[in-house]
Amino acid sequence: MTKIATVGANGLAMPKLGLGTWRMSGKECQTSIARALALGYRHIDTAEMYNNEAAVGAGIEASGIPRGEIFLTTKVWYENLAPDAIRRAIESSLAKLRTSYVDLYLIHWPSASMNLPAALETMAHLKCEGTVKHFGVANFTVALLCQAAEIIGAEIACNQIEYHVLLDQSAVLDYARRHGIVVTAYCPLAQGRLSDYDGLAGIATKHGVTPAQIALKWLLDQDGVAAIPKATRAESQQANLAALDIVLDDEDRSVIASLPKTQRCVDPGFAPQWDRVA
Template identity: 55%
Template sequence: MESIETQGIRFPRLGFGTFLMTGDACRVATESALSLGYRHIDTAEMYANEDAVGDAIANSGIKRGDLHVTTKVWYENLAPDAIQRAFDLSLKKLKLDFVDLYLIHWPSKSMDLPRALEALMRLREEGRTRAIGVANFTLPLMKTAIETVGAPIACNQVEYHTFLDQSVLLKYLRAKGVPLVAYAPLAKGTVVDSPELQTIGRKHGVSAAQVAIAWLLEQDNVAAIPKAQSPASQQANLDALAVKLDDEDRRAIAALPKGGRRVNPAFAPEWDAPAG
């Protein structure tokens, strides 16, 4: 599988998301994903499943160097000492000596961003995480992190799918060499009901969901981390890697409504804040 290289690490462009999976169900699903060939696993402190993910990794027998593991610190824990405690607990639950990528999960309106990023950078310098990054950061926040703080940001993980335009953010990230990792790449399952994506899928003999994943993965500097609990769905997502869209398909997808944000909690940043 093609990988993306960033800030001294590499990760497969198609990863395995674990949001909303916990306990034995998460362990079994992650074990299945690993057995099928996934080597990019995404979890978070807030998901309450790092222990299950850690068990699956331990049971897999896969060499640690062949696996990419991302986890994240919750927005309520962005004071430097809280970051340290959260990271220590995440590492303990995952049963790992280090993670490959540690992210700020959501920005906080009350955070001291420079100090939070400095705490992450210390973890990187100590070798406890190989790289650091952010999630759900707007363009102004990205500019602060990269241009003001000078943090070595390895990715910005944001909602991105066929119904949500991220072109402005993506243009900036590409200019800075920062990958975009797309979560909710199936728009919380709603892509399967799109007549336009179904039509494209029939043309290629694949599903609408596979079209949506293929569309993301053909884009420069973009990775995707769909969640899939069943082995059949996990395999279907892997099979999307072989789907080749044409210009007609891309025009049809470009014409879809693009205001369909599916993840917008009360604590979310102001998505359309001017970049200054």
């Protein structure tokens, strides 16, 4: 198996390929986590809102992999961004995850009513206390990133966003790269929409792989980008690892660049006003 490279800055070293766990639960989640770690994954992503942290923690424990070898991310829900609520949330998450720290702690979604300076100051305190190794945000636009990183001056390590071959995120990526912020792509396989595009299928046929593997490798080839596809079955976990060995050429990248880039899969009513690219 190809070794999974890391991405990071300012002390962060996160494996570029991780395992997403949204909508995993119970024994299936526990088994999937343990299996993924046995296969070589070392980056696991969960969240308070997923209601599966206990299963994730059990899976990590069952794997027998030392905690220090695993990069573990969780997130605080947007309704819990007051300082006291953040502290209660991380304490609950750590207990469920059976660990004394997380490698990355994220604000899951921005909130119109949040006191962002206070929330980020609290997360910085958690980092100083050792329960959080790094902290960051998710679903932040360029304007919100600017507020967090420049106006407030917080040491944002990561912005986790929806990103795949069918959604342009160049503005967020450009800002993140200029400010040493890692981008983690969730929904990297566009929730099953990839099979609708003949160009992507053609690249997959050329390489003898699947469109999903092509889309994943396209993300993993990018500087400063990690990806966390959900995969419960052993076959899917192995296929995502195998994508690391694909070598895309300029023709492949040109075809991918020609795909529509406006297909957003996750857009809840509480989402921020997404940045528009002219």
